[in-house]
Amino acid sequence: MSKIDIRLLDTPEEMAAVEELERLVWPGDETEIVPIHMLRAVTNNGGVLIGAYEGDQLVGFVFGFPGIEETSAGPRPKHASHMAGIHPDYRDRGLGFSLKRAQWQIVRSQGLDHINWTYDPLQSRNAYLNIAKLGAICNIYIPEYYGEMRDSLNVGLPSDRFKVDWWLNTPRVEKRLNQEKRHRLDLAHFTSAGAVIVNPANIREDSLIEPFQDSPSLPASPAPLLLVEIHPDFQALKAASPDLALAWRLHTRDIFQALFTNGYIVTDFIFEPGSQPRSFYILSHGESTL
Ligand SMILES: CC(C)(COP(=O)(O)OP(=O)(O)OC[C@H]1O[C@@H](n2cnc3c(N)ncnc32)[C@H](O)[C@@H]1OP(=O)(O)O)[C@@H](O)C(=O)NCCC(=O)NCCS
Known part of the structure; x- marks a missing residue:
């Protein structure tokens, strides 16, 4: 694989490439796409959009925004990671991990210590990336989180989700993101x-x-x-x-x-x-x- 550049995206042209990649990753229904104007508004207000490029081609992205968690001790700031997508030809090469690692660095530099997101618990590759490689944890299950979804990855089944917590400053997460050798248990x-x-x-x-x-x-x-x-x-x-x-x-x-x-x-x-x-x-x- 040739060199992949990971960088922050902030121009409408770069966001048009993200839109295109979204259509490829979640084909089938235009309403499931986060459009340029939303990407632009969010990233102008603390949101984070990161791309992975091979040459001029965008081959992956991760997108999220600042949010508030309601806790028993009152409201607490966090980052909500909304979407991560890798071009189908570029999966299983560590790009998902590299993009999340960049997100981890940037969100930490914003002074936050918590990112959460949801994913379908039955997607084994996503589970392996989120839980084993990144060190997120989960004890929240939400049935039919998005109601009825229309894109071809999700259509036809209840949109149940795990809501995962990623505690950015814990040794568990730091070790995994610094790729310290972990004895892999089978x-x-x-x-x-x-x-x-x-x-x-x-x-x-x-x-x-x-x-x-x-x-x-x-x-x-x-x-x-x-x-x-x-x-x-x-x-x-x-x-x-x-x-x-x-x-x-x-x-x-x-x-x-x-x-x-x-x-x-x-x-x-x-x-x-x-x-x-x-x-x-x-x-x-x-x-x-x-
Ligand atoms: C989920 C996604 C973002 C992961 O990106 P990626 O670049 O493939 O991720 P990585 O290469 O960093 O990690 C994938 C790991 O899963 C492993 N894997 C592959 N198939 C697997 C399977 N069936 N079950 C479990 N793990 C699997 C890979 O071997 C790799 O681990 P390794 O690095 O130890 O070899 C990408 O597959 C994707 O875009 N999927 C469709 C959209 C989506 O579901 N987005 C997330 C929710 S918004």
Whole structure:
């Protein structure tokens, strides 16, 4: 891959390129696009729009704005990250990570220590980037967050979302963003340490993966670590079997809502590639979200 430049975007011409990339990443409905005038108004008022360029071509961007979090101690400033998109030909090369890292630096320089955003918890690549690579954590599940969505990535399924917290100044996040060597633990490490898979998936004869073998088993008393399996390629499943995709959505909605209510927090994610890839959220009990 040739050199990629990461830089702040602030001209209408640069924002026109962002609009175009949005259309490519979320095709199908013009109303799902954040237009130039909005990008311009927001970035003139503390918002942050960062692009990744190969030569003259914009191949990725991340966009967010300052916001207010209502907490028990009163209102608290934060940054709300709204969209990140990478050109399909440029995924899995670390650009998502580099853009979020730049966002982390700029938002810290604005004096803020917290970024949050939402994403579809069944998108395994997004989960791996957000939780494992960036160190965000989650204990908030919002069913049908955006109502009915019309773009082709989201159409046809309830728009459930994880709302994740990214605490910018914590050692957890600093270590991951400074790319300090992390010993990567796989499924075997967790299961041999006694972590239980709440919902082991079932691979059918037609190779489609069902959300569980038996009814999911939520522990009666808190376990230090639990694993929740998700489909490793939800986009492909949606195309192959919309009914099964909906079953995954409803099944994992129940599990996450029950676990979050009972004090669990998503703190890590395992992706095991290979001929039969598998993906798992790791949930801990009794940790602080900070
Ligand atoms: C989500 C998105 C922004 C990630 O960008 P990216 O540049 O591919 O991200 P990175 O390359 O930094 O990280 C992706 C990681 O996921 C891993 N990965 C690939 N397929 C995976 C899968 N099915 N499950 C889990 N992880 C997977 C990659 O190997 C990579 O990890 P590595 O660096 O350890 O190898 C990009 O895929 C995208 O634009 N998706 C569509 C739009 C979207 O969903 N935006 C986010 C919500 S607004």
